[in-house]
Amino acid sequence: MHEFGLVISMIDLAEEAARKEGADVIEAIHVEIGALSGVVPEALEFAFGGARAGTMAATARLEVTYLPAIAYCATCQSEFELDNRFGIAMCPTCDTPSADLRQGREMHVSHLEVA
């Protein structure tokens, strides 16, 4: 349960970017959350509801894009999406586990809608 701290960072990043653009109000914050980021989108939304008061994002929507985990198979030289809930990156073509995770750890603010 560290989503509250993450949400404070998220609002800080959003306000900084919005101010730089001369905006007054943040209408939406778009974030990308990877499957293996350890962040629970629902908990993030809950924390956002509590943290946004008094900020430029006081009435903003939080839009979460959930990114599936993607690994790279060196044998097949191709990327594949992890299809199991255990986070095992087993190549569907050659059945070899991969240590090369290309996507899934993200927790990014991607863009904002401002006014």
Add this chain to the structure above:
Amino acid sequence: MADPVATRDVRVSPHGTAVTPGARVVQVQKSLMTHNDGVAAANRAAFKGCLVLNIVSSPGSGKTALLERSVRELAGDLRVAVVVGDLETDNDAVRIHAAGAPSVQIVTGTVCHLEAEMVARAVDQLDLAGLDVLVIENVGNLVCPASWDLGEDLRVTLLSTTEGEDKPLKYPRIFKDADAVVINKVDIAEAVGFERERALDAVAKVSPGTPVFELSARTGEGMDAWLAFVRERLAAKRG
């Protein structure tokens, strides 16, 4: 000039989160970890030639016991210090101090993991320049510590035979990001019905290629290979 070929990377927004038509969009593209990662990078620079380990595990799997024995066995020729994170008490720092290493306890209150800034403040109380190895014992938790870079060189994930062979499958991220996995309490493996092959298979699937050290911090069995690994990585860092 011809228009560039249109591409759409489906990974960027697989489920699509629509922007309100007509809205003014500001690109940010920054990690929520931006602040922590900045402090972690500063820590890494401040650590210089000192090898820094971040030890993570669930509560009670023997992080402190491993450190007590490691400190005792390395102290002959290396200068080791420990930073310990716990929600409450300085019991662990007291144990490690008794084993012969300077130690700083970080009491996190209710925080479930260590952050780079907590480590930065804690190491202010140590003579970093006079150290060979700094071990950071994270809060016992297999979820949250995975996300916070502390500036360490090696992340070591510890698992004990009493916890069940499928821990790596249940908490994949913290095993996936490990530079080494330690399986502790092998002295009681038989008594608790620990299935070694299943555990090794789980680690190999989640974190292929990661070295695994099977040991008992209590009896000392298997400690030599682990300590040799630490010495080897210290030598490698110092080139």
